[in-house]
Amino acid sequence: MEEKKLEVLEKIFAIARNLAGLSDVDTLLKRIGATAEELIGAEASSVMLLDDDRKNLYFKLATGTRGGVVQKMRIPVGKGIAGLVAQQKQSLLVPEAQKDARFSGDFDKASGFTTRSILAVPLLIGDDLIGVMEVLNKKEGNFTEQDRDILENLAALAAVAINNARQSEDNRNFFSNILEILVEAIDEQSGYGNGHSLRVAQMSTAIAKELGLDNRQYRAIYYGALLHDIGFIASPEGLMSSVVVSTKDVDRERVHPLVGSEMIRPINILREAVPVVRHHHEYYDGSGYPDGLSGENIPLGARIVAVAEAADEMRKNGLNIDRISQMLNLGREVRFDPKIIEIILPILSSLKD
Ligand SMILES: [Fe+2]
Numbered sequence: 557m558e559e560k561k562l563e564v565l566e567k568i569f570a571i572a573r574n575l576a577g578l579s580d581v582d583t584l585l586k587r588i589g590a591t592a593e594e595l596i597g598a599e600a601s602s603v604m605l606l607d608d609d610r611k612n613l614y615f616k617l618a619t620g621t622r623g624g625v626v627q628k629m630r631i632p633v634g635k636g637i638a639g640l641v642a643q644q645k646q647s648l649l650v651p652e653a654q655k656d657a658r659f660s661g662d663f664d665k666a667s668g669f670t671t672r673s674i675l676a677v678p679l680l681i682g683d684d685l686i687g688v689m690e691v692l693n694k695k696e697g698n699f700t701e702q703d704r705d706i707l708e709n710l711a712a713l714a715a716v717a718i719n720n721a722r723q724s725e726d727n728r729n730f731f732s733n734i735l736e737i738l739v740e741a742i743d744e745q746s747g748y749g750n751g752h753s754l755r756v757a758q759m760s761t762a763i764a765k766e767l768g769l770d771n772r773q774y775r776a777i778y779y780g781a782l783l784h785d786i787g788f789i790a791s792p793e794g795l796m797s798s799v800v801v802s803t804k805d806v807d808r809e810r811v812h813p814l815v816g817s818e819m820i821r822p823i824n825i826l827r828e829a830v831p832v833v834r835h836h837h838e839y840y841d842g843s844g845y846p847d848g849l850s851g852e853n854i855p856l857g858a859r860i861v862a863v864a865e866a867a868d869e870m871r872k873n874g875l876n877i878d879r880i881s882q883m884l885n886l887g888r889e890v891r892f893d894p895k896i897i898e899i900i901l902p903i904l905s906s907l908k909d
C-alpha cells in the first residue's frame with residue numbers, strides 16, 4: 557500500500573513539474589489521462605470540457621477504442637454520469653454502469669465500446685466547473701476511494717493546465733488584436749498607406765530568417781518592424797510636451813523614431829523592440845537620426861527595418877522591383893548596411909514572379 561502511494565505521488569509530481577513548461581495542453585492532458593489509466597488500472601479515460609454556453613460537455617480527450625467516435629458527441633449537463641457530475645460538481649463512482657439508471661448508453665452504442673464501470677470527477681477552478689474527467693472499466697475489481705483520490709488529484713492538475721492554456725490564449729488573442737488596431741492607426745498617420753507596417757514586418761522577418769537569428773531577436777524585429785512608425789500617432793502637442801523632444805523642432809518625420817521608442821518602452825514584452833524603433837532612420841554612414849549612429853553601432857534590427865521600410869516606400873511610389881533593387885544598391889554604405897542589401901535583393905527578385 558505504501559509503495560503504491562509513493563508511486564502515485566511520484567507520478568503526480570512528475571506531471572506537476574511539467575505543468576509550467578509544457579505549453580501544449582493536449583500533450584499534457586494525454587499524459588494525465590495515461591497516468592490515470594495506469595495508476596488506477598482502467599481501460600480508458602476521457603476529459604470533457606464545458607461549452608461556452610455551459611449547457612453541454614464536449615470531449616477534449618478520449619482514449620481507447622471509443623476515442624475517435626465520441627470526439628464529436630455532446631453531453632448535456634445533467635444527463636448521464638458525466639452530465640450529473642458537471643451539474644452537481646461532485647464525483648461519482650458507478651460500479652455497474654449497465655444496471656445504473658443514471659447511465660446513458662448513447663456513447664457505447666455509437667462506439668461499440670462496453671462501459672462496465674465509471675469513476676467521474678469534476679474539473680474545477682476554485683468553485684467554477686470547467687469540465688469532467690473520467691476513467692472507465694477498472695481492470696480488476698471495483699473502483700475504490702483511493703482511486704477517487706488519485707483521479708481528483710490528477711483532475712486538479714488537468715484543470716490548472718487547461719486554465720493556463722486558456723489564459724495565455726486569451727492574452728495572445730488580446731495582444732494580437734490590439735496590435736492590429738494599432739498598426740492600422742499607425743499606417744493612417746504615417747502617410748505610407750495601408751499595410752505598410754505589416755509589409756515592413758514581413759520583409760524584416762524574412763531578412764531575419766535568412767540571417768538565422770534566434771527566436772528572441774526575431775520577435776524583437778517583428779514587433780519593432782510592426783511598430784516602427786508608432787511615433788506618428790502621437791499628436792504634435794503631445795510631441796512638444798514629451799520628455800523626448802527637448803528642441804522646439806516638431807518635424808514629425810524627425811521625431812517619430814524617438815517618440816515611438818519612448819511610447820513602447822514601458823511595455824515589457826516590447827522592451828527589445830525599443831532600439832529597433834528608435835534607430836530605424838539611422839544611416840549607415842552616420843548621417844541619419846535621431847542619434848547619428850553609424851555602421852555596426854546601429855542595432856541590427858534597426859538596420860534591417862531601415863532597408864525593408866525604404867523598399868516598401870519605393871513600392872508604394874510605384875517603382876518596380878528592378879528599380880527598387882537598383883536604388884537600394886545605390887544606398888549601400890551610405891544609407892544601408894551592405895550585408896542587409898545582399899540579403900534583401902534575392903528576396904525582392906523572388907517577388908517578381
Ligand atoms: Fe519611420
Ligand SMILES: [Fe+2]
Pocket residue numbers: 746748752756784785865
Ligand atoms: Fe515606415
